[in-house]
Amino acid sequence: MNTSTTLWQHQLAEAFSNVDSLCRYLELDPAHLPLLTDYKDFPLRVPRGFVDCMEKGNPADPLLRQVLPILDELQQFPGYSLDPVGDLDAVAHAGVIHKYQGRVLLITTGGCAVHCRYCFRRHFPYGDLQLSSQKINQAIDYIAGRNEISEVILSGGDPLLLNDTKLQQLLQAIAGISHVKRIRIHTRIPVVLPARINPDLLHILSSQSKQIIVVLHANHANELSGQVINACHSLKDIGVTLLNQSVLLKGVNDDSEVLCELSEKLFVANVLPYYLHCIDRAAGVKHFEITEQQAYGLLQRMQACLPGYLVPRLVKEQAGAAHKIRLG
Ligand code: SF4
Numbered sequence: 001m002n003t004s005t006t007l008w009q010h011q012l013a014e015a016f017s018n019v020d021s022l023c024r025y026l027e028l029d030p031a032h033l034p035l036l037t038d039y040k041d042f043p044l045r046v047p048r049g050f051v052d053c054m055e056k057g058n059p060a061d062p063l064l065r066q067v068l069p070i071l072d073e074l075q076q077f078p079g080y081s082l083d084p085v086g087d088l089d090a091v092a093h094a095g096v097i098h099k100y101q102g103r104v105l106l107i108t109t110g111g112c113a114v115h116c117r118y119c120f121r122r123h124f125p126y127g128d129l130q131l132s133s134q135k136i137n138q139a140i141d142y143i144a145g146r147n148e149i150s151e152v153i154l155s156g157g158d159p160l161l162l163n164d165t166k167l168q169q170l171l172q173a174i175a176g177i178s179h180v181k182r183i184r185i186h187t188r189i190p191v192v193l194p195a196r197i198n199p200d201l202l203h204i205l206s207s208q209s210k211q212i213i214v215v216l217h218a219n220h221a222n223e224l225s226g227q228v229i230n231a232c233h234s235l236k237d238i239g240v241t242l243l244n245q246s247v248l249l250k251g252v253n254d255d256s257e258v259l260c261e262l263s264e265k266l267f268v269a270n271v272l273p274y275y276l277h278c279i280d281r282a283a284g285v286k287h288f289e290i291t292e293q294q295a296y297g298l299l300q301r302m303q304a305c306l307p308g309y310l311v312p313r314l315v316k317e318q319a320g321a322a323h324k325i326r327l328g
Pocket residue numbers: 111112113114115116119120121122156157158188217
């Protein structure tokens with residue numbers, strides 16, 4: 001294992017996993033916050049580099065709000081479920097979700113470098129349905145047997161949490177399927193753990209015969225530190241197409257100025273804003289939700305302020321639909 005590989009794994013091991021420690025580091029008094037301190041199903045996890053983008057002493061910091069477990073998550077509401085986008089109905093094989101024509105999604109791992117409190121897969125049964133080494137061949141056979149599949153989406157969890165060996169094996173297996181033209185990697189890691197975008201990973205990605213698309217997940221301009229921007233430039237330099245998807249979150253980015261600043265900063269990082277998602281109604285995330293009408297208002301204000309290429313598509317996902325539903 002070389003030094004650069006060790007660095008990201010070390011940073012991952014050092015991520016905050018204790019709510020009190022995080023509060024103390026950010027100079028906040030845990031006694032004054034409605035914290036969920038002992039939530040084993042989906043505990044706190046956030047790398048220090050991401051925490052260092054937060055404002056100390058600010059309990060309403062938009063990055064902190066995305067990762068801090070709070071009591072609101074325990075409230076139950078009708079319409080909020082464990083599987084809000086119908087993933088389970090679309091499982092074709094363990095680790096394989098086939099929802100849309102021409103594309104197939106692989107649940108490469110259940111692990112993430114950060115636990116986003118609004119995550120639509122926070123209740124996903126990864127133990128049974130992630131792509132373990134024993135199941136890769138079945139998944140590859142499934143894709144190889146369907147000529148209409150032109151794009152494979154690596155998702156999770158976060159696919160860049162796979163170690164280099166596993167990632168390379170998976171990419172090589174997909175490379176052997178001639179009708180697959182593109183591999184799309186959905187990841188939050190360049191944003192929360194940019195040290196993962198190291199020379200070894202860049203070498204693996206640049207060696208692929210298929211086109212590689214990386215869809216980042218950033219919700220606020222404060223997430224795009226100098227290190228994150230450098231990581232994006234490194235990916236761009238090896239020919240990766242970079243897109244971003246954001247989730248609209250109350251108290252984080254439900255403000256057109258915040259969203260415009262995010263689009264402008266993404267472009268500096270060579271990333272095009274792609275999707276602006278209405279939140280998926282997973283149990284425990286209602287406190288983040290804004291209405292579709294509010295979302296459309298935000299989109300209109302963005303359109304008035306930005307060139308068209310910096311305005312993301314406002315969408316929502318509907319279980320069972322043949323594609324994402326575009327709003328506005
Ligand atoms: S990184 Fe993605 S999959 Fe992981 S918790 Fe965050 S939103 Fe969910």
